[in-house]
Amino acid sequence: MSRPAPGRHDRLVVAGVILGIVLVTAVVWGLAARGDDEEAKPRAPRPAPASTPLTDRARGMRLGHPPQWAVRRGGAVTRLASPDGAVSILVASPTSGNFTAVVRRDAERALLRAYRPSRLVRRLPGRLGSARVSTTEIAGTDRRRRPIRVLSVVTASRWRTYAFSVFSAVPPPAGRLIEASRVLRSVAFFRPARALRRGP
Numbered sequence: 001m002s003r004p005a006p007g008r009h010d011r012l013v014v015a016g017v018i019l020g021i022v023l024v025t026a027v028v029w030g031l032a033a034r035g036d037d038e039e040a041k042p043r044a045p046r047p048a049p050a051s052t053p054l055t056d057r058a059r060g061m062r063l064g065h066p067p068q069w070a071v072r073r074g075g076a077v078t079r080l081a082s083p084d085g086a087v088s089i090l091v092a093s094p095t096s097g098n099f100t101a102v103v104r105r106d107a108e109r110a111l112l113r114a115y116r117p118s119r120l121v122r123r124l125p126g127r128l129g130s131a132r133v134s135t136t137e138i139a140g141t142d143r144r145r146r147p148i149r150v151l152s153v154v155t156a157s158r159w160r161t162y163a164f165s166v167f168s169a170v171p172p173p174a175g176r177l178i179e180a181s182r183v184l185r186s187v188a189f190f191r192p193a194r195a196l197r198r199g200p
Helices: 008-032 100-114 174-185 193-198
Strands: 052-056 061-065 070-074 077-081 087-096 119-128 131-141 147-156 160-169
Touching (some): 061 174, 087 174, 100 147, 100 160, 119 147, 119 174, 160 174
Antiparallel strands (some): 070 077, 077 087, 131 147, 147 160
């Protein structure tokens, strides 16, 4: 049986959570950016296998990432960043249940607003783990007025809704994009530990 459409209260709660996540991503991107004022130059680092496991039992998600990538967990957001800061991935699970359409719409609006001047470049099919998903590519500007690209992916398991945001410098190093793609393809969902404690 499909989940009923969220009511006004649910929408406001989800929208508030998404806005908070976007504000966090804005700060995180600033921390991950290069320390100088020069534009990031394209490099071709050898892509590393996504071999280091990362498991979030409370939110029912696991993935693998290159061993040299930095991982930081803060509240509802997990951040993974390449060593050069050229690519970072932020993962959040803002709500239980399947609110994919609401979270996708609110996430796109919030990202476009947070990284002005910005524009929606395109929507394309993609993969997150074994699932086929819809991806949204956004071109924006960071707080140092440098161009960035954001790939937004929102999906849901049987238990929760998940939002993935991939931030990259322009132009991005090809090797880093391959690593980020491997991270996204390694994602798997399972029943969250909190749901297990509550029982069916």
